[in-house]
Amino acid sequence: MAIPSVKLLGGYDFPVVGLGTWQSDNEQALEDALNAALELGYRHIDTAYVYRNEHVIGRVLKEWLTSGKIKRDDLFITTKLPMEAINPDRVEQYIKKSLESLQLDYVDLYLIHFPICTKPRKPDSKEPIETEPTDHIAVWKKMEEQVDAGRTKTIGLSNFSIAQIDRVIKNSRIKPACLQVEIHTFFPQNELVKFAQDNGLVVVAYSPLANPSINKFYAKMGLPPKELPNMLTNGIISSIAKKHNKSNAQIMLKFLLQRNIVVIPKSVTATRLKENIDLFDFTLDGDDLTALRGLDQGEPARVCDFSFAKAFVSHPEWPFPARD
Numbered sequence: 167m168a169i170p171s172v173k174l175l176g177g178y179d180f181p182v183v184g185l186g187t188w189q190s191d192n193e194q195a196l197e198d199a200l201n202a203a204l205e206l207g208y209r210h211i212d213t214a215y216v217y218r219n220e221h222v223i224g225r226v227l228k229e230w231l232t233s234g235k236i237k238r239d240d241l242f243i244t245t246k247l248p249m250e251a252i253n254p255d256r257v258e259q260y261i262k263k264s265l266e267s268l269q270l271d272y273v274d275l276y277l278i279h280f281p282i283c284t285k286p287r288k289p290d291s292k293e294p295i296e297t298e299p300t301d302h303i304a305v306w307k308k309m310e311e312q313v314d315a316g317r318t319k320t321i322g323l324s325n326f327s328i329a330q331i332d333r334v335i336k337n338s339r340i341k342p343a344c345l346q347v348e349i350h351t352f353f354p355q356n357e358l359v360k361f362a363q364d365n366g367l368v369v370v371a372y373s374p375l376a377n378p379s380i381n382k383f384y385a386k387m388g389l390p391p392k393e394l395p396n397m398l399t400n401g402i403i404s405s406i407a408k409k410h411n412k413s414n415a416q417i418m419l420k421f422l423l424q425r426n427i428v429v430i431p432k433s434v435t436a437t438r439l440k441e442n443i444d445l446f447d448f449t450l451d452g453d454d455l456t457a458l459r460g461l462d463q464g465e466p467a468r469v470c471d472f473s474f475a476k477a478f479v480s481h482p483e484w485p486f487p488a489r490d
């Protein structure tokens with residue numbers, strides 16, 4: 167099935183459902199998921215240098231492109247400048263690394279992953295993470311140069327605050343096309359979404375299902391589990407799902423689509439991949455929307471809070487509200 171698109175700055179088609187690939191650590195499982203997703207009609211794939219899976223995505227895309235089953239123009243590939251490269255001297259080097267792994271001449275969207283630069287260190291290093299001073303305007307100029315050089319069609323921001331987005335917009339030659347941030351029913355980020363949409367950025371929701379597997383990540387980082395709302399067990403979401411004969415995940419995703427927000431649910435499970443794009447034959451009504459709006463829990467429901475590194479929280483460019 168063809169997934170509907172919205173227009174990004176520059177007129178590019180951006181499919182409203184993409185495939186998330188964070189925590190897709192098992193190469194075979196990711197390869198199978200990518201093949202299944204492409205067969206089902208997914209054309210938008212979200213990755214990042216830091217997910218360490220660009221080479222797997224590159225391998226699968228190469229097969230689809232060389233066999234002629236798909237054309238490069240039909241795909242929308244997003245990747246991200248990692249925190250260790252939020253520095254004007256490293257932007258070109260890192261986008262080239264991503265393009266090499268992805269086996270592509272260009273990506274469709276290149277995002278600054280997070281507004282804080284870290285000191286480069288070895289993968290899996292147990293040393294504490296250290297940060298560096300971070301100059302968004304200088305980095306943005308290098309991002310613009312990647313568009314000029316044809317390495318990416320569009321550029322954007324991830325995890326930036328309203329003040330940080332505003333500063334980039336006011337100092338840009340090429341405007342950010344997209345803002346990718348955490349958004350879901352329990353954490354709707356209404357003010358940030360309104361600001362970005364009013365300024366012409368397409369908003370993408372990451373962790374749109376409030377990532378029910380997030381505690382696997384915290385365990386891997388040696389951190390205690392977080393108590394977070396769960397979309398699978400929430401009674402209000404379940405009753406709306408029952409009314410529409412849909413799953414809880416589909417209600418979570420549809421609520422975002424009806425706010426004109428693009429979603430990138432991650433799954434490596436074939437049945438869920440199918441479910442996560444089967445969203446276009448029903449509409450949430452006024453009562454559903456009111457009930458879902460009532461599930462807003464604000465900051466405590468943030469799944470990916472990045473505060474696991476103490477150096478981030480004390481950095482002048484920390485983008486999220488201070489925690490007690």
Ligand SMILES: NC(=O)c1ccc[n+]([C@@H]2O[C@H](COP(=O)([O-])OP(=O)(O)OC[C@H]3O[C@@H](n4cnc5c(N)ncnc54)[C@H](OP(=O)(O)O)[C@@H]3O)[C@@H](O)[C@H]2O)c1
Pocket residue numbers: 185186187188189212213279324325346347371372373374375376377378379413415416430431432433434435438439441442470
């Ligand atoms: N810019 C950033 O800083 C940032 C941060 C976080 C995420 N992201 C991007 O956003 C994507 C999505 O976010 P996320 O991975 O954090 O979380 P998510 O998509 O909200 O949740 C993924 C989890 O939900 C499960 N799942 C998927 N579909 C389901 C369904 N229909 N029913 C029940 N469970 C389902 C998946 O399990 P299975 O895989 O086992 O099926 C996985 O455990 C990421 O993969 C990544 O591409 C970006």
